[in-house]
Amino acid sequence: MNDPIYLDHAATTRVADDVTQTMLRALGPGFGNPSSRHPLGTDAAASIEEARRKVAAALGTRSEGVLFTSGGTEANNLAVIGMAQSLRLAKPGSPSGHILIGPTEHPSVRASAASLTEEGFEVEVMELESGDPRGSLNIQRAAEQMREDTVLVSLMLVNNEYGTLYDISRLARAMGARAPKAHLHVDAVQALGKIEIDPAALVGGGISSSFALSAHKIHGPKGVGALVLSNACLDAGRMPRPMIYGGGQQGDVRPGTENVPGILGFGTAIAMATSDPGATTAKLVAVRKALEAALSEHVPSARVLIPWRDDAASTAAPQVVSVLVPGAPSEVWLHHLEAVGVYASAGSACQAKKQDLSPALLALGLTSDEARRVLRFSLCPSTTSGDCYEAARRMRPVADTLAHLTSAPSEA
Secondary structure: OOOOEEOEOOOOOOOOHHHHHHHHHHHOOOOOOOOOOOHHHHHHHHHHHHHHHHHHHHHOOOHHHEEEEOOHHHHHHHHHHHHHHHOOOOOOOOOOEEEEEOOOOOHHHHHHHHHHHHHOEEEEEOOEOOOOOOOOEOHHHHHHHOOOOEEEEEEEOEOOOOOEEOOHHHHHHHHHHHOOOOEEEEEOOOOOOOOOOOHHHHHOOOOOEEEEEEHHHOOOOOOOEEEEEOHHHHHOOOOOOOOOOOOOHHHHOOOOOOOHHHHHHHHHHHHHHOOOHHHHHHHHHHHHHHHHHHHHHHOOOOEEOOOOOOOHHHOEOOOEEEEEOOOOOHHHHHHHHHHOOEEOEOOOHHHOOOOOOOHHHHHOOOOHHHHOOEEEEEOOOOOOHHHHHHHHHHHHHHHHHHOOOOOOOOOO
């Protein structure tokens, strides 16, 4: 059996050793409940606040704007549902406001927005640029969709299935002109630790905004994330409406006894992941180029959906490489790749157990047949060029075996 090559870091990452040690201290000698008044409790509470400051420092925001959650999915729900309810224009049963979401959003954003239609909100989907193979957002059309009653706009920073880097700055400027009172939510889960995230630079000081983060994408633990409210959001006195009640923790916005080991691990992970964003991005670009070159050499029948360009820094994130493979559907490819020790995925891990076609891939302009044949390889700073070349070499016999098959679904 070949040593496994893990190229699925957009799904999750191995917990870093320093993160593990931080969590072990919280699980052992630092086991106190942060709501307790004795030293074990007050020490735990102080440790949480230190982690909160680390998350805030990573984004250049104030620590009071950091709300710890159970992960990116909850952070997106809290932002979309909680902020929309907080900014509701009318009482339940009357028109409540207008919401715009991106065309390739994570299911946690799409489902959250859909649930709000039952409360009188109108939800509209923005569009990609027609004919643009890199999948950029049609900002002009998005501006036209904005209205006086728009209360929330939500767009991911990095697409989790093919790595497009969306132009948040242009969208924010359009909001400033067309919907200045609306709140901008950014799902930054796949961007954190891969590119620099600076809300002040991305959004500017005039638009209220929030950012969803997840620890397990940056070598932290699963089950913990954060919703980070921008300074402009805090200055406007905005807070999302709570989705759970009781306990009083985190200002009653996200109550419940805190996950101390997870939060402390997140603090350590985010400090490590954001210590030198320029160097991290450069390393990922180099490894991505190696992977694309290796695929071209060993699997020439495969096509990278969004090939890297040296001028691509403004349109793509380097860590996600999605590939249209020949013949068989992606699930068949994945089983064969597992047999040779290459671990990848077929699009979003959050939808891996569902048989539906990816809305994000279809929005990119792929046919149904093509959407069934996309593999996602995702990198981290510890991935090497050697890993990429060896993975592509192992793919060659798989391609030879599967090229003659079809991905079309069988008909009864």
